[in-house]
Amino acid sequence: MRLELQVNGSPVVREIEPQELLLDFLRDRLGLTGAKRSCDVQACGVCTVLVDRRPVSSCCFLAADAEGRDVLTIEGLAERPEFERLEDAFTRHAALQCGFCTPGMLLTVAALLETGELTSAEDVKRSLAGNLCRCTGYRGILEAVCELAGVTA
Amino acid sequence: MSEIVETPLRIGAVGVSVPRRDAAEKLRGKAQFAGDIVVPRMLHGKVLRSFHPHARITAIDTSDAERMPGVVCVLTAADLAGIDPYWGHAIRDRPIVAIDRVRFAGEPVAAVAAEDEATAAAALERIQVDYEELEVVGTIEQALAPDAPIVNEGPLRPGLFHGLGELAPAEGNVCYRYHIDRGEIEAVFAHADFVVEGEYGFPAVYQYAMETHTVVAQVEGDEITLWASCQHPFLVRAEIAALFQVAISNVRVIVPYLGGGFGSKSYTKMEPIAVALARKAGRPVRIQNRVAESMVTTRRHGMRARMRTALNREGRLLGREVECWFDTGAYADNGPRVTATAGDAAPGPYRWAAYRVDAACVYTNTAPAGSYRAFGATHLQWIGELQVDELARRAGIDPLEIRRLNLCTPGEELRAGGKPLDADLIGDIERVAEAVGWGTEKPAGTGRGLSVGLLAAGAHPVSSAIVRLEADGSAVVLVGTTEVGQGARTVFAQIAAEELRLPAERVTVRGADTRFTPYDRSTGASRSTTVAGLAVKRAAEQVRRRLVEIAGSEDVESDSYPELFVRHFGLAGGELIGRGEVAPEGSGSYAEGPVFWEVCVGAAEVAIDEDTGRVRVLKTATVADVGRAINPQLVERQDEGGTLQGLGNALYEEMVYEDGLLLNETLLDYRVPTFEDLPEEMYCIIVENEDGPGPYGAKGCGEGALAAVTAAVATAVADAGVPMTELPLTPERVWRRIQELKEEGSWPR
Numbered sequence: 084m085r086l087e088l089q090v091n092g093s094p095v096v097r098e099i100e101p102q103e104l105l106l107d108f109l110r111d112r113l114g115l116t117g118a119k120r121s122c123d124v125q126a127c128g129v130c131t132v133l134v135d136r137r138p139v140s141s142c143c144f145l146a147a148d149a150e151g152r153d154v155l156t157i158e159g160l161a162e163r164p165e166f167e168r169l170e171d172a173f174t175r176h177a178a179l180q181c182g183f184c185t186p187g188m189l190l191t192v193a194a195l196l197e198t199g200e201l202t203s204a205e206d207v208k209r210s211l212a213g214n215l216c217r218c219t220g221y222r223g224i225l226e227a228v229c230e231l232a233g234v235t236a
Numbered sequence: 237m238s239e240i241v242e243t244p245l246r247i248g249a250v251g252v253s254v255p256r257r258d259a260a261e262k263l264r265g266k267a268q269f270a271g272d273i274v275v276p277r278m279l280h281g282k283v284l285r286s287f288h289p290h291a292r293i294t295a296i297d298t299s300d301a302e303r304m305p306g307v308v309c310v311l312t313a314a315d316l317a318g319i320d321p322y323w324g325h326a327i328r329d330r331p332i333v334a335i336d337r338v339r340f341a342g343e344p345v346a347a348v349a350a351e352d353e354a355t356a357a358a359a360l361e362r363i364q365v366d367y368e369e370l371e372v373v374g375t376i377e378q379a380l381a382p383d384a385p386i387v388n389e390g391p392l393r394p395g396l397f398h399g400l401g402e403l404a405p406a407e408g409n410v411c412y413r414y415h416i417d418r419g420e421i422e423a424v425f426a427h428a429d430f431v432v433e434g435e436y437g438f439p440a441v442y443q444y445a446m447e448t449h450t451v452v453a454q455v456e457g458d459e460i461t462l463w464a465s466c467q468h469p470f471l472v473r474a475e476i477a478a479l480f481q482v483a484i485s486n487v488r489v490i491v492p493y494l495g496g497g498f499g500s501k502s503y504t505k506m507e508p509i510a511v512a513l514a515r516k517a518g519r520p521v522r523i524q525n526r527v528a529e530s531m532v533t534t535r536r537h538g539m540r541a542r543m544r545t546a547l548n549r550e551g552r553l554l555g556r557e558v559e560c561w562f563d564t565g566a567y568a569d570n571g572p573r574v575t576a577t578a579g580d581a582a583p584g585p586y587r588w589a590a591y592r593v594d595a596a597c598v599y600t601n602t603a604p605a606g607s608y609r610a611f612g613a614t615h616l617q618w619i620g621e622l623q624v625d626e627l628a629r630r631a632g633i634d635p636l637e638i639r640r641l642n643l644c645t646p647g648e649e650l651r652a653g654g655k656p657l658d659a660d661l662i663g664d665i666e667r668v669a670e671a672v673g674w675g676t677e678k679p680a681g682t683g684r685g686l687s688v689g690l691l692a693a694g695a696h697p698v699s700s701a702i703v704r705l706e707a708d709g710s711a712v713v714l715v716g717t718t719e720v721g722q723g724a725r726t727v728f729a730q731i732a733a734e735e736l737r738l739p740a741e742r743v744t745v746r747g748a749d750t751r752f753t754p755y756d757r758s759t760g761a762s763r764s765t766t767v768a769g770l771a772v773k774r775a776a777e778q779v780r781r782r783l784v785e786i787a788g789s790e791d792v793e794s795d796s797y798p799e800l801f802v803r804h805f806g807l808a809g810g811e812l813i814g815r816g817e818v819a820p821e822g823s824g825s826y827a828e829g830p831v832f833w834e835v836c837v838g839a840a841e842v843a844i845d846e847d848t849g850r851v852r853v854l855k856t857a858t859v860a861d862v863g864r865a866i867n868p869q870l871v872e873r874q875d876e877g878g879t880l881q882g883l884g885n886a887l888y889e890e891m892v893y894e895d896g897l898l899l900n901e902t903l904l905d906y907r908v909p910t911f912e913d914l915p916e917e918m919y920c921i922i923v924e925n926e927d928g929p930g931p932y933g934a935k936g937c938g939e940g941a942l943a944a945v946t947a948a949v950a951t952a953v954a955d956a957g958v959p960m961t962e963l964p965l966t967p968e969r970v971w972r973r974i975q976e977l978k979e980e981g982s983w984p985r
Binding site: 115127181189207213 | 720875
């Protein structure tokens with residue numbers, strides 16, 4: 084079947100399989116490998132991308148359901164002016180180690196910052212509980228995100 | 237390997253929290269992992285795994301699968317003729333694919349190479365395998381029963397890196413034993429004033445590196461190339477060379493960024509089957525495990541233990557006796573080393589009149605078990621520390637005081653013939669105690685716990701590094717250490733920059749590629765900064781000495797390097813190369829190790845909900861006793877990561893097996909810590925006594941916190957009145973124990 088959508092601000096048209104997952108579409112057809120595969124059951128968050136500015140787990144989201152919609156991956160976010168703040172905060176707080184969860188984490192954070200729903204450290208913890216990180220122990224990420232959201236860690 | 241700090245450290249290099257060198261690549265999604273690598277003409281491989289934990293294979297029919305469009309080939313045991321198809325770095329017991337018999341649910345039986353992953357997965361369904369089920373050895377108890385079926389008939393053959401002396405013949409299902417006997421143990425117990433004893437259980441645990449095991453293999457003639465998510469590329473290279481009968485120099489292992497490891501990617505894992513499949517297909521093949529497959533590729537050992545500990549009225553610990561059994565699954569993987577390290581950790585860092593340890597590594601029909609961060613220490617520290625606290629309680633001594641009285645001090649012998657203690661444990665335990673408010677009043681329903689232990693660290697100290705200084709004054713470090721998230725590339729850049737008097741950003745450290753980067757034994761056992769870092773320092777020192785010779789001055793600074801190149805080489809080119817090597821020194825015996833003792837010191841404060849059994853961790857504190865922190869921020873982050881994994885091991889994580897079948901094989905029902913498990917207060921205290929064997933007096937960190945926090949949570953829960961004997965401390969287990977205590981009339985304490 085034919086799929087038409089926006090990816091990182093550019094129009095994309097491709098032939099796809101009806102059962103194709105958005106994660107495979109992005110990684111295999113478009114070469115956007117910033118979105119990662121891990122749990123396959125929407126528990127870990129490493130495959131997170133934004134669809135119409137809301138985070139989705141692309142491992143459990145049909146590519147066909149992105150028809151006509153706007154998909155943002157880490158490669159697109161990294162080109163946006165607001166990314167500089169995120170990059171600076173995550174770097175200064177050493178809020179990453181192996182980096183496998185990092186793209187998904189940043190996309191979730193970017194969406195939450197945009198809606199302004201992070202009003203306390205508790206909000207940050209609750210809102211990011213669907214993005215697992217096995218390396219950092221979360222504190223560096225918490226510090227970085229609280230700073231970005233203007234709340235006390 | 238002692239190292240003396242001769243010159244003051246320089247701003248911007250060692251001792252400073254410079255930003256991670258890989259931050260931009262990783263934050264922008266540009267960092268490549270093995271699954272992101274695409275090789276021309278690459279196929280996709282999928283593995284058919286046994287459903288049965290123990291069965292005879294009576295027939296395999298692959299013809300339907302082979303006829304499918306898009307399928308290139310199917311690999312079975314029939315393709316292994318002509319090679320010795322068994323691998324395993326410790327014991328060579330594991331076939332590339334099952335031969336006539338499967339020994340665990342999840343064991344590879346066949347593999348398909350196809351043009352795309354979906355076709356390969358569909359082809360697995362068309363392979364017909366007939367099994368005849370055999371009696372399942374599902375637990376340690378079943379494996380040790382007198383009439384138990386034998387999981388591996390043997391004879392046991394040592395692998396290339398057995399590393400534990402001569403391999404003894406198997407006794408039933410026991411593939412390795414470790415024994416320590418010091419002093420008159422029976423006499424000591426006969427004269428003790430207080431004795432505590434018990435039986436304990438530690439579950440099988442999944443390391444959950446978020447990147448699953450992934451390999452791209454290419455075979456061209458007798459040249460084998462791998463892009464692999466492996467922690468120890470040089471050991472994989474040697475095993476692959478031996479298995480496929482090619483020269484070590486013909487095997488190239490390239491390791492991109494690793495998406496976590498924690499031991500799960502140590503030694504060889506999915507590389508042999510990927511190479512065998514690529515060899516048959518005649519084209520490169522990528523195999524990427526799914527989580528359920530990685531869970532049965534390797535895991536942490538489940539353990540059963542019996543322990544007793546003796547104390548006298550004056551508060552002196554007298555003796556300890558430990559028997560423990562490690563469930564290594566169907567194949568040994570790193571089981572012998574885990575068992576030996578656990579044996580060394582079992583007595584704990586106390587001054588004993590006598591102790592005895594009997595540790596056994598046992599085959600069962602479950603997934604093979606290997607390394608996971610702080611193995612051995614995590615298994616036994618919580619048990620030993622629970623017994624120390626119980627003895628202190630009976631003798632009316634404060635838990636901090638009993639540790640002050642009995643802990644070994646720097647320079648004291650810990651294990652016969654081994655390295656003496658190289659850390660100030662009493663200072664360390666006092667710091668964590670203070671951090672959690674030891675001695676201040678506790679709110680109702682809470683408990684506080686301390687824990688102290690040691691982990692033999694550093695593995696075998698063999699590492700080399702090359703430093704290349706270029707004509708523009710930039711430098712490249714070549715080192716075979718893999719970047720698994722720990723920050724090795726950043727720390728090595730700092731060390732080279734320090735010695736070359738360069739800003740850290742002028743030094744580049746790339747990934748491991750066995751064709752170009754010199755030998756590094758492994759990335760694990762907290763060894764990279766200490767051992768490989770020392771090799772980097774020596775290589776950079778050599779370059780610096782050349783610069784001083786060329787300049788004829790000790791004071792030459794980096795702004796004059798380009799000029800020196802012109803003077804020496806006659807052009808704005810050339811290259812100065814330095815080589816650094818670390819090898820066992822002294823008598824060189826591995827048995828005399830470890831390279832250093834990693835401290836595992838922690839404290840915790842917990843609250844218990846009596847009605848639900850839920851344990852909430854309010855405070856944790858750990859010590860990173862690192863000798864010298866090359867990058868303090870990265871040290872803290874290591875301990876924080878270890879702390880959260882310690883909470884997982886203490887409270888949540890358990891691979892639930894029933895009759896050899898894994899019941900919780902997804903992240904929906906295998907629970908790891910999330911953001912919401914972050915304790916309100918988490919203290920990571922860095923101690924720098926410059927007492928390590930690494931560069932600038934450094935020694936490793938990152939593992940100790942896991943063992944320490946697991947144990948501190950257990951001792952804190954006991955302090956709150958609920959002494960437990962099985963991990964993890966799930967609400968159900970804690971609640972049931974509280975009901976038992978109520979029936980005994982000992983709740984609340």
